[in-house]
Amino acid sequence: MSELVGKQGEIKIYTTPWCPFCIRAKRLLDNKGAQYEDTNVSTLPSVRAELRQLTGSRTVPQIFINGQSIGGCDELHALDAAGKLDPMLAAVAG
Numbered sequence: 001m002s003e004l005v006g007k008q009g010e011i012k013i014y015t016t017p018w019c020p021f022c023i024r025a026k027r028l029l030d031n032k033g034a035q036y037e038d039t040n041v042s043t044l045p046s047v048r049a050e051l052r053q054l055t056g057s058r059t060v061p062q063i064f065i066n067g068q069s070i071g072g073c074d075e076l077h078a079l080d081a082a083g084k085l086d087p088m089l090a091a092v093a094g
């Protein structure tokens with residue numbers, strides 16, 4: 001499995017600095033006090049290509065929690081609205 005996805009206990013987010021969806025996703029994680037590794041992929045075309053292969057999506061952000069692809073900002077907020085994000089974050093901290 002690609003190292004990009006991380007593993008249990010990790011949150012990885014792939015972003016570009018000027019992307020409002022990226023800022024919004026990180027704000028939600030910050031508000032929840034989550035620790036994450038943020039990688040700016042704006043100058044990393046090979047990482048973007050690998051993310052595209054892994055997720056089937058060409059947009060940023062791409063978020064992985066506990067080695068699982070979450071999707072982007074909308075999916076992160078949908079998980080939160082469904083009450084599923086907090087347990088995932090608790091598993092990271094756990």
Ligand SMILES: N[C@@H](CCC(=O)N[C@@H](CS)C(=O)NCC(=O)O)C(=O)O
Nearest residue numbers: 019020021058059060061072073074
């Ligand atoms: N629905 C996505 C939208 C993300 C999105 O549109 N990101 C823009 C940058 S702010 C992007 O990656 N655009 C590049 C593209 O569409 O190829 C999400 O919630 O993450």
